[in-house]
Amino acid sequence: MIVGLAFSAVSRAEVITYPGPAGETSSSNWQVQAGGQKVDVYAARVLDPPFAGKQWDYGGDYSFANFDMSGRVEVRIVSKQSLKNLVIRPRSFAIQPTVEDDHTLVLTLEEPRKLSIEPDGRKAPLLLFANPLETDEVRSNDENVVYFGPGVQKPEKIVLESNQTLYLAGGSVVKAEVLARGNNIRICGRGILDGSDWQWRKGPVGNLIAVRNSTNVEITGITLRGSSHWSIVPKHCQGVTIRNVKLCNSRVQNDDGINPCNSQDVLITDCFIRSDDDCVALKGLDFGGRNNNVERITVENCILWCDRARIFLLGHESRAQYMRNITLRNLDIIHFTMTPFLLEPGEDMRLQDITIEDIRIHGEGQRQFIRLRPVVNQY
Structure with missing residues (x-):
């Protein structure tokens, strides 16, 4: 530093x-x-x-x-x-x-x-x-901190549990995917979490950051590069904040940026996302599991670039009862090709209280700005 x-x-x-x-x-x-x-x-x-x-x-x-x-x-x-x-x-x-x-x-x-x-x-x-300027106070010798200092390191799989912090120091390139399960979990720093070593859908966890059945999770400050599949996926979670995260993707297809699945109270703010697939997709289907509803999701103050798919996708791969109280505001879409806002509730799932406001858009695509229609789920 x-x-x-x-x-x-x-x-x-x-x-x-x-x-x-x-x-x-x-x-x-x-x-x-x-x-x-x-x-x-x-x-x-x-x-x-x-x-x-x-x-x-x-x-x-x-x-x-x-x-x-x-x-x-x-x-x-x-x-x-x-x-x-x-x-x-x-x-x-x-x-x-x-x-x-x-x-x-x-x-x-x-x-x-x-x-x-x-x-x-x-x-x-x-x-x-x-x-x-970074404000996180993290000590490398804290037993609840998984700490990576400057340098290239390849732990491949990092598992976090309740009350743990993963810290990636500036100047670190950590070649790994993260599985987080528990309460009060933080992932922070100025380093790079790198998935570029894994072929399409061959990573050790399945997502660069997979958060499962967790409450009070914060992901802030880090950069993600080259995900092999969906990048940040909170599934069955409550109280997730993703702040000042930078995603540098488009290495493979299906590299969605942030996909809250069956989760509530998720804030995505001050992020930059470049991806091949959807920048942000809300999903209401957990294969073989609980179909919890998706609600109180806010995406704000972000810059978004999608090379092939949608900027926002709401409804596909979902059999939850509803998605509701979704707010998308103060966003800059700097490149897109397909319909930026695709709202297609599957089967009987309801979309309710969706707010889209203060959007600035530039792109090569010549599609509808918003498409809203019910569909039959493909999954």
């Missing part, structure tokens, strides 16, 4: 960077500095076999970078690609960069932001994640 401070008459700026670990190949397409400090840039793959060469144009592999900040911070970015057609999304942030030459841009951040720096649309963008 590297800390830098800058002072002015207007504000006090602080930047914290996390050097990339040995053994992790950096992106060759981008160089980033924040507050004068180097920010290491990571690579994310797109469409591994057997999906490589499909008809969808995802723009190829892409890059992402994280740092923490407060105050007013200048960010300098060098791109291997020409910046003649530069676009910074979401447009709603109204970021006005200075393009110094054909490959260099400078922008100023007044607050933490999640941005997609796009020299040529979907082709090899940089996802830039400027996080707030």
Whole structure:
């Protein structure tokens, strides 16, 4: 971890960077500095076999970078690609960069932001994640903490139980999937949880983060990369908060971002999701288990990018009695291809009290904005 401070008459700026670990190949397409400090840039793959060469144009592999900040911070970015057609999304942030030459841009951040720096649309963008300063107080010697410091590590499967915390320090790349079962569970830090080593649907748990039959769960601050199947899946849970989580997917199909299944009181806020499959899908069917209802789900203040499927899917694979009290608000959809909001309740399940408000949308897709109709379940 590297800390830098800058002072002015207007504000006090602080930047914290996390050097990339040995053994992790950096992106060759981008160089980033924040507050004068180097920010290491990571690579994310797109469409591994057997999906490589499909008809969808995802723009190829892409890059992402994280740092923490407060105050007013200048960010300098060098791109291997020409910046003649530069676009910074979401447009709603109204970021006005200075393009110094054909490959260099400078922008100023007044607050933490999640941005997609796009020299040529979907082709090899940089996802830039400027996080707030970390406030988690986690001790590596606490018996209730599963702690991963900087470096590349491959535990493959991590199991969490009641009152445990999984902490991924900045500069860590942890190649594993997580199974959490219990109450009062936290997953936090500034590290990367990486599923890229597993082929499609071959991971040791089945999801990058599987939360089962749990209450009071918090997932915050980390980055997920290259899920082999659905990414974050709370199933039969109550009281789940997912905050400031960054998902860098589209390596395989069926890599849904966040799928609350048969769960209640779920908050998804200040997240960035890029996925091949649905960014957020609510499911009301547990195969061979209880079909608990899905209710009081809020998705807000997020940035969403779906390469092939839907931004939101409500109703498929569901035989619960109802989904209700669902709120989707203050969202930036920066890329989509299919209908962004697909509300298709299966069989006798009811959709009730669904609010969609303050949505800003850009995408290549030419579909309906919302599709609402009952369907016969395919499962």
